[in-house]
Amino acid sequence: MRVWRADLHVHTCLSPCADLAMAPRTIIARAAARGLDAIGVADHNSAANAPAVQRAARGSGLTVFAGMEVTSREEVHILALFGALEAAFAMQEFVQRRLPGRNRPEIFGLQVLVNEEHDVLGFEPRLLAGATGWSLSEVVERVHRLGGLAFAAHADREAFGLLGHLGLLPRGLALDGLELSPNTSEAEFRRRWPECAELPLLRFSDAHSPEQIGRAATGFRLPELNLEELRKALRGAEGRGILTEAASLWKN
Ligand SMILES: [Zn+2]
Numbered sequence: 169m170r171v172w173r174a175d176l177h178v179h180t181c182l183s184p185c186a187d188l189a190m191a192p193r194t195i196i197a198r199a200a201a202r203g204l205d206a207i208g209v210a211d212h213n214s215a216a217n218a219p220a221v222q223r224a225a226r227g228s229g230l231t232v233f234a235g236m237e238v239t240s241r242e243e244v245h246i247l248a249l250f251g252a253l254e255a256a257f258a259m260q261e262f263v264q265r266r267l268p269g270r271n272r273p274e275i276f277g278l279q280v281l282v283n284e285e286h287d288v289l290g291f292e293p294r295l296l297a298g299a300t301g302w303s304l305s306e307v308v309e310r311v312h313r314l315g316g317l318a319f320a321a322h323a324d325r326e327a328f329g330l331l332g333h334l335g336l337l338p339r340g341l342a343l344d345g346l347e348l349s350p351n352t353s354e355a356e357f358r359r360r361w362p363e364c365a366e367l368p369l370l371r372f373s374d375a376h377s378p379e380q381i382g383r384a385a386t387g388f389r390l391p392e393l394n395l396e397e398l399r400k401a402l403r404g405a406e407g408r409g410i411l412t413e414a415a416s417l418w419k420n
């Protein structure tokens with residue numbers, strides 16, 4: 169058993185709101201310099217750049233989980249992470265079935281598809297920043313059916329955060345955890361949202377630029393690093409557990 173430091177919410181240059189410098193090798197170099205053991209690639213409504221980040225990580229010792237940040241019909245962000253690339257792409261197919269609109273780069277920003285060498289392969293034409301037609305429960309259910317983990321991203325934040333935006337935890341929503349925004353301490357959060365007492369709290373960076381990678385992370389106490397072990401840690405099963413790092417980390 170050891171503690172693995174994971175920042176499972178990192179955008180790439182595919183997200184229209186992210187820095188164009190968020191290229192696979194830059195992300196990996198920065199994550200390694202920050203002492204992370206794992207990252208999660210979570211672009212808005214797409215996993216298309218995840219394979220390039222995984223290839224860029226070869227030989228680095230870093231584990232890269234493929235995923236995405238899905239925008240539900242309610243305009244809530246769900247961080248979805250998968251153990252296999254195929255599952256992430258099955259999720260992408262599901263999400264994009266009900267993702268209306270075309271990107272207008274001059275308004276929303278460029279959505280750059282790259283390989284691990286940072287060659288531009290093309291530009292994603294869909295409006296990735298938009299909301300899908302799927303409800304929160306449909307998104308979470310599909311993530312689980314595909315074997316993934318579903319977290320409410322920046323859950324306490326008003327913009328696109330589950331609790332900040334909706335004002336409540338929908339009954340029966342089977343989340344695996346809640347990502348806290350940097351503004352809220354765990355104690356404050358637990359006081360404000362007693363109905364979430366059963367859910368683990370996590371901190372990730374939601375990095376949109378290289379210097380933000382690893383500014384927050386969560387430690388997972390596990391014998392080996394893979395998605396099934398993360399799932400056990402979130403449940404506190406078999407001696408596994410999580411260590412949510414202090415909010416002060418964000419000031420680094
Ligand atoms: Zn978000």
Ligand SMILES: [Zn+2]
Pocket residue numbers: 177179210237321374
């Ligand atoms: Zn994000």
